[in-house]
Amino acid sequence: MTQNDDILLKPARLYTFLKALPLMVLAIAFLFLAWTLSPYFILFSLAVCGGAWYRLLYIRSFRYLITTEYIQISQGIFFKRVDQVEMFRVKDYIITQSFVLLVCKLMCLTLKTTDVENQTVLFQGIPESAITDTIRERVQQARHNNNIYELN
Template sequence: MRPTILWQGRPSPLMHLGLYLSCVFLLPFPLALWRYLQVRTTRYTLTTERLVCEQGILHRTSDEVELYRIKDYTITASLLNRWLGLSDLILVTSDQTHPTLVLRGIIDAHAVKELIRNQVEALRTQKGVREID
């Protein structure tokens, strides 16, 4: 059975607004373009079983974390990001390759966190998984 997509998102390009504005006055345009392409080629997909993070301009990387491995959640936002309604969602996991996973520039990160949390709890109950530290 194929997992159902519960949420899909990308980082907001506005999270680098300061960089874009400084490029108008100080920095070269290619730096701002490169950063914009990095943001636009990043995609987060939450399914009923895992969280998939795809990123890369020239070299594409796709990382998957099983939801039942997520242990803790933190939401952070700079002053500018708070004004823009953006936050970073930091997930602490028991995954060997990605013990900390950061979803950057997420709109309404609190709702996304709750969606992930509810799915983690449902999956742990369904599979009978208990996290031991």
């Protein structure tokens, strides 16, 4: 990765599966209830299964584009939303990893910004990497290019 390359990130497939897993388990539980108690539980199972598929597709629709000048977050299946944060507005970086994410070598990165609309930018379920170092370098370069100096 060189300084001028654009970086495109999206949540890992394993992360999306883990996020939809509770709904899948609930759908299987409704199928078991349909088998033992009443066949009408199949309708609940189909509804929950549809919700699980939607959740899978929705999480997979997230795209994080990191350029030298801005960070662009796009999301949505039926309705798209695209947010853009200028690189020089990024203030802090927070990496969080639950035990499951640690085992799967995934992470959630939170960027705190000075932008009024997007005070926090959340990168969920991205592969473990040194992306914070790359973002930090790009923030420093963007601040230098725009003559922005931080006063505490």
